[in-house]
Amino acid sequence: xxxxxxxxxxxxxxxxxxxxxxxxxxxxxxxxxxxxxxxxxxxxxxxxxxxxxxxxxxxxxxxxxxxxxxxxxxxxxxxxxxxxxxxxxxxxxxxxxxxxxxxxxxxxxxxxxxxxxx
Numbered sequence: 001x002x003x004x005x006x007x008x009x010x011x012x013x014x015x016x017x018x019x020x021x022x023x024x025x026x027x028x029x030x031x032x033x034x035x036x037x038x039x040x041x042x043x044x045x046x047x048x049x050x051x052x053x054x055x056x057x058x059x060x061x062x063x064x065x066x067x068x069x070x071x072x073x074x075x076x077x078x079x080x081x082x083x084x085x086x087x088x089x090x091x092x093x094x095x096x097x098x099x100x101x102x103x104x105x106x107x108x109x110x111x112x113x114x115x116x117x118x
Contacts, residue, residue: 038071045069045076045095052078052098056091059100060084069095081106 047055053064062084070077076095081088088106093099 034071038069041069041071041076041095045078047078047093047095047098049078052093052095053080055093055098055100056080056082059091059103060089062089077101 060082062082066081070079078093080091092102
């Protein structure tokens, strides 16, 4: 009886592992390339994501609601969304120096405010 249970457990474990391996193999290569690019950019950053958030919050005087590595840029930049006075500001922070490169109002934020006023 124990032998039969061990065989069943082994078979179930093998099937589960095969499913996991197959699922990983089916990931699009483009996704793996994007992740590799992001990891490479992160490794080049001289500041942390936390430091980028702090720089953006200080520049705007609000609170960060979202932050990520800007994978569309050829240089290391962090994109931080900061909320202040009901508006979302998109702040680009240099990943090497920590300086704020650009500040703009998020389009969705300004559209949302227009709808609320109407």
